[in-house]
Amino acid sequence: MGTYSNRVKQISRSRWFWPMTLCLLLGILLRCWNLEGKVFWHDEVYTALRVVGYLGPEVEQTLFTGTPFTAERLLEYQTFATGATFGDTVRSLVDHPEHPPLYYLLAWGWVKLFGTSIAGFRSLSVTFSLLTLPALAYFARELFGHHPAVIIAPLLFACSPVQVLYAQEAREYSLWVFLSVLASWALLRAVRLGKRSAWGLYALALALLFYTSVLSALVAIAHGCYGLCILARRRWLVLGGAFLVALLLFLPWLSVIAFQIHRWHTVTAWTLSKVPRIILMKLWGLHFSALFVDPNLSLDHLYTYLVPPLVLICIGIGLYGCLKRFPSRTSFLLLSLVIVPTLALIGGDLFRGSRLSTETRYFLPALMMAQVAIAGWLGGQYLNRRRLVLFGLTGLIGLGLANSVALAKAPTWWSKREGTFSYAIAAAITATHNPIVLTQKESTTLGNLISLSYDLPPETPFQVTYAPNIPALATDNSHTILLFRPSGMLTEAYGCSAEPLPEILALLWQVPCR
Template sequence: MTKPSKQYFSLRWRFLIIVLLLLGIFFRCFNLNHKIYWHDEVYTSIRSSGYTGDEVIKEVFDGRVIGVEDLQKYQHPNPEKDLGDTINALAKNPEHPPLYYLMARYWRQLFGAAVNHPRGLSVLFSLLVFPAIYWLCLELFESPLVGWVAVALLAVSPFHVLYAQEAREYSLWTLTIILSCASLLRAIRKTKNSRKVTHYLWSWVIYGVTLALSLYTFLFSIFVAIGHVIYVFILERFRLNKTSFAYFIASVAGFLAFSPWLVVVVTNLAIIQHKTHWTTIQVPE
């Protein structure tokens, strides 16, 4: 292939990637306020406003005719409930860590509680996934082309578009997973290429922070952390060296930061089992 042909081929790929990226942005922002605000999103609004489902049922279903205004007060922050009430409501449903819901509360205080506004926070996190996945690919493959292809594929992925338009924590979870993986790879690379601790210390701090943020977003991040353990110790051949030691300290720090909510989870395991019992029901074939 001649040099002009290679250049033309490269330009065609760049154009395609840009088109897919623009389509992904469009699909994430389109029709946000016309899709049904469904069951799980309603619970996002209720809990981030400082109420629990049981509390709403007790106050609303009392034999009176229920108007729109009667329900609206549970859908957005109001003077009756403060930040402490939101944390207490989440503690009674500990299967969902508090990070996203606290952010959703402040987001709706800033922009309002219209249907498209809570979903806008998820759209924002989904858009931030693009540079995050690009960074992860640079750490993995050291290839900008691979990074752009990954961005393009993720941009038009129906799975990611679907969750980008829901007022739920899954876009944030995706973002924190990718950031924790990329920051881990960066910290390992910095540690191997540096002799002074000060040259790679902050890389491990960033990893510990992103790990804690991921845990505070979704409990299944524990499995991501287990994957990191396996990866690091296989990479280092189960030797205790500066890389594995730095990883151990950073991961312990991340879990220590998560320990307040971990205590809530452990002390409310029975509630979690009750709340998630529906996941054990087999769907008829």
């Protein structure tokens, strides 16, 4: 106890203590900043929809009848209805078997306490991101022992742009990162202690990880590869037993997936659309570079060709340095957690012609471990090359904070996808005299309209059509008709040869167009 106390005093007296503390606090504050000011985009809308107990198809059946409804009416589906029960939320979750229920059930309790505002939903993700900081310190301690990396790893995480980005989204990904770190820490601890209780804790953490994302299977496979390569054969059965317990605990949701397999194929069909390989390769690099720098530039910018390769080289050096300096009992787990999920996502897309690897969020556990590897390498160099390490660490933290400030104050970022132009579209609609917004029923229509409604006057009317039904144009000129994300069918029906605003591309058209 005295040794630990002396170590704490030594750290607190260091001239770097207050700068590091300030960086940590800035990372925490950035996660809490401007939560209400960002676009609440399509996927976040569906988070709220499920949590408060609505089914998307039922809402569409109610609203998309061809008659007008208002933005205020749309937003009613983002809060609990009178008489709504916990069972309604469970029913809505079962309708989306691709999303295991843990985050959404926790969110149900959270917004019951703190309300269904945008900040109310997003603050849960912020909380999990903040919990990752101490979890990461414990994980680094288990990996590296008493080592500078125990301090460096949480610092890099606190200032990482991609971690700040997903800490501010009302989705399950910050919980996924937290539980990935927790489960990996529990595995190392169980290997070190060898106690039944430690292995039981690991099995529980792994089960919670499964209940957060189906892609947690990749983390489990990485753990399995680590066990096969590092553990003695007599411990394979123990690790296998922990896997079996975790799978048994996850069996209820596996049953939901089995019964809802047709629904699974329907809602995940978008992942099978092909993306050119050159685009895939650019995105793979950008996933990892976003750990330290994320200027939100186009794929064709020179940055895409220069910075991501440099970051990947640094990550490779970090992994190699950890393998050389630290025991394989710990360092090989880092290597496995970075390589296995990354190769599985990339290889799966190359083999199937799918697009899972275009999504940064699916790489988050691997990105987290790559960052830990960098921390381990920097910490290992600290004693012999202190100035160089401090210079590099200052640069990484400075870049991360600068980019995190930019994305925290921005109303939208690349991760918002359909919501990228939401503010510009809402401003154009609001500036139009007596508008009515007309669109057609597509898979993303409901989410996009609700997202847009957050930034529109509550009385703004919408009208949704089903192909091939096209409403006749009003002849009394009482409304200005705007086409939102119009299909070719709509533009042809109204004879549009539009000149859309350059900042919102062809997402909003005015009728008549000629």
